Amino acid sequence: MNSDRKNAIASVLAHEDGAESELKPFTAEDYGIDVFHFTRMKDRLPKPVYQKLMDTVGEGQPLDSTIADAVAHAMKEWALEKGATHYTHWFQPLTGATAEKHDSFLDPVGNGQAILSFSGKNLIVSEPDASSFPSGGIRSTFEARGYTAWDPTSPAFIKRGRNGATLCIPTAFCAYAGEALDKKTPLLRSMQTLSKAVKRLMMCFGDDGTKNVRVTLGPEQEYFLIDESFYYARPDLVQTGRTLFGAPPPKHQQLEDHYFGAIKPRILAFMTDVDSNLWKLGIPAKTRHNEVAPAQFEIAPVFEELNLAVDHNMLLMEVLRRTAEKHGLVCLLHEKPFTGINGSGKHNNWSLTYGNVNLLNPGSDPHQNAIFLTTLCAIVMAIDKHSDLLRTSTASAGNDHRLGANEAPPAIISIFIGEQLADIIDQIEKGSLKSSKQAGTMRIGVDTLPALPRDSTDRNRTSPFAFTSNKFEFRAPGSSQSCAGCNVILNTIIADSLNEVAGELEKLPKAGFNSGLQELLRKIIKAHKRIIFNGDNYSTAWKEEAARRGLPNFPTTPDALKALVAPANIALFEKYGVFSRVEAHSRYEIFTEEYHRKIRIEGELSLNMARTIFLPAGSKQLSELAKTIAVMSGTDLKAGFSTQKAMAETIGRLLDSIHAECGRLEKALSLRDGSAKIVDSMAALRKSVDFLEKNVDDELWPLPKYREMLFIS
Ligand code: ADP
Ligand code: MG
Secondary structure, eight states, rough: OOOHHHHHHHHTTTTOOOOGGOOOOOOOOGGOOOOOOOHHHHHHHHHHHHHHHHHHHHHHHOOOGGGGHHHHHHHHHHHTTTTTTEEEEEOBBBTSSOOOOOOSEEEEEETTTEOOOOOOOHHHHOOOOOSSSTTTTHHHHSOEEEEEOOOOOSSSEEEEEEEEEEEEEEEEEETTTSSSSSSHHHHHHHHHHHHHHHHHHHTTTTSSSSSOOOEEEEEEEEEEEEEEEHHTTTTHHHHHOOSSOOOOOOOSSSTTTTTTTOOOOOHHHHHHHHHHHHTTTTTEEEEEOOOSSSTEEEEEEEEEEHHHHHHHHHHHHHHHHHHHHTTTTEEOOOOOOSTSSSBBBEEEEEEEEEEEEETHHHHSHHHHHHHHHHHHHHHHHHHHHTHHHHHTOOOOGGGGTTTTTTSSSOSSEEOOHHEEEEEEHHHHTOOOOBBOOOBBBBOOOTTTTOOOOOOSSOOOOTTEEOOOOSSSSEOOOOOOOOOOHHHHHHHHHHHHHHHHHHHHHHHHHHHGGHHHHHHHHHHHHHGGGGGBOOOOTTSSHHHHHHHHOOOOOOSSSSHHHHGOOOHHHHHHHHHHHHHHHHHHHHHHHHHHHHHHHHHHHHHHHHHHIIIIIIIHHHHHHHHHHHHHHHHHHSOOOOOTTHHHHHHHHHHEHHHHHHHHHHHHHHHHHSSTTHHHHHHHHHHHHHHHHHHHTTOOOGGGGGGGOHHHHHHOO
C-alpha cells in the first residue's frame, strides 16, 4: 500500500484509548473555577463598586468609568493567583474566529525592577493594531485603528496553556468613530432593541414594563473527529477543512448504527476531557452523543443568556479543537467535511423571558396564554417579512453544501408550529377560536383563555425554524458559524414585529382590548400564514408549493447575501441602530469577498491535487497495465489479455477526462468573477477523480480513503 496511507493507518491502530490518568474526578466546586464571575466579584469588590457594576450589567446602564480601577485591581489579583502572566482583550472580528493579543502584567519601574500592573484603562479599552482584520472599507474611510471595549456582561476567564495562563477579557471591537468591526457589538445592540420592544408590549398587557428581558440561547454543536494521521495526509482537509475528493464508501450511515450508539473509549476520553475543561470555564456542557454520520458527534450546553451563550459557543469550539489535538485527533467543524455523508449544523435554540416568565411558554393561565399567542404571532410575522435576512445570516461557502442537501433544512425558510398550535392559529384566523384540539372552550380574550396544553406533536426534523415546546429552534446555521449573526437578525426582526403589534394594541380602548387583540392576531395570521409549514421540508412538492406561496429561495451564498444591503433591510437596521448603512455594506463586502476567496482556494487546491496526486497515481496504474500488455502481446497468452486492455482503457479514459477538466477548472480560475464556474468545474473534476479512486489498485491510492478516515480511530 502507498506508504503514507499505510503509516497513517498503522499509527492510528497503535493509538491508546485516551489519557485517562490525567483526569481527576470533577467536583461541583470546580465549576467555573477559571471564571471571574459575578459571585467572585461580589466577594472581592467593595460593595458600592459591585453595585455600580451590577447596574451596568443588569439594567443596561452605561459603564461608570470611576469603578474601572477597582474592578481591574481585583481582577488582576485573582488572575495572578490563577497563575496568569498576561492579559488580553478577547474579541470576535469578522473573520468568524476569535482574536487575542496578549500583554504581560509586567511593568518595568527602573533600576532593573518591575511591578505587575493592570489599570482600569487597561481593562476598559485597548487599541490592538487591527489593520489586518476585515473592515469592508470602514477603516480606510475613517481611521486606521481598531478599539476593543470591555463587555462587563460577559465575565473574564482564564485560558490555560502548557506553561502558563492568560486572563481573557471579553470585548467589543470597533473603529474610531464607533462603527462595529465585530460580531458582538451588533448583538448587544439588537438585544437592547428587543428588550425595549418586549417591555413596550408587556405594558400593553397591563405590566409596568420594568422587569428584566432575557434573550436565551442553547446552541447544539455538531462536529466530526478523525485521527490526526489521516488529517495530515490529506492536503484538502488541512487547507480547506473539507475533503475536496473522496468516494463515499459502500457503508456509511445507511444502517443508522452510529446515532446515539455506544461511544468508543478513545472518543469518550476526549469528550470527558472537553467537558471538564468547559465546566472550569463555567460553560454548562450538558449532553454528548454520537450523531448520524460515522465519526460525527454533538455537544449541547444548558441554555444561557444570549450574549454569554454566544461567547461560550466560540470558546467551546476552541476547546473542542485544542482538546482533540491533545488526544491525537482533529475536530472538523466544517459544515460538510465529507460529501455524501451528513453535514454539521448548529441548532440555535432561542427564547425570550420577561421577569421570570418565558414568553414562548403556553403557560397555565389565560393572561399568559394571550401574551404567548401574541408573541407567537409576532414571530410568525417577523419570519415571514424577513426570511431573506434570516437566510442571509446562515450563508457561507461551507453551509451551501448543507442547506437543501436532504439532511439539513432547505434554503427556503418556513416555520413549524406543530399540529395543535396550527389548529389554534387556524381558529383565530377564522375568528372562531372556541376550543383547542385537546379540550375545553377557549377564546383569545385575556380572561377567558384556558390553559394551553404543551405541544405533544412529533418534532419535525426537516423544518428550518421549529417551535419546540417553549423555544424556537433555528436549524439552518452552520457548525462553524458564530451564533451572533443569526441572533442579531432574529432579535431585530422580532423586535420590529413586537413594536408593530404594540403600536396597534396601544390604540385600543381598554374596554375593547380583548376583541381588538383577537382581531389583530387574525389579521396577522391571514397576512403571514404562508410561512407556516408543518410538512416534509425535503420534498420537491414543498419546493413547488413554497414557490407558489411566494417564499424566497436562495440556494447559494452570493444570492443570499444580497438581502443584507436591500434598501428596506438597511432601513430596518438603521431604524433600530443595529447596523448603520456603512456597517451593513461593510459586512456585505466582507462576507461576499470571503465566499469568493474560499471558492478560489478550493479551486486552486483541487487543480493542484488533480495534477500532482491523482493524475500521477492513475498514470502509475496505467503504466503497470501497459507493461503487462506489452509483455503479454509477445506471448501466446490469451486469457486475461482483453481484461488488461479493458482496464487500461478505463484508466486511460479517466485520465483524459481529468486532464480536460483540469483545463476547464484552470480557465475558470483565470476569470475575475469565476466562482460559479469554479464550483461547477470542481464538481465535474471530482466526479472523475472519485471514479478513478474506485478503479485504481488500492495499493497505489495515495490518500486516506473515506472508509479509513470515518471508521478507524
Ligand atoms: P433537542 O432539541 O436535541 O431535543 P432539547 O430540546 O432538550 O434538545 O434542548 C436543546 C437545547 O435547547 C439545549 O441547549 C437546551 O438548553 C436549549 N433550551 C431549552 N430551553 C430553552 C430556552 N428557554 N431558551 C433557549 N434554549 C433553550
Ligand atoms: Mg435540537
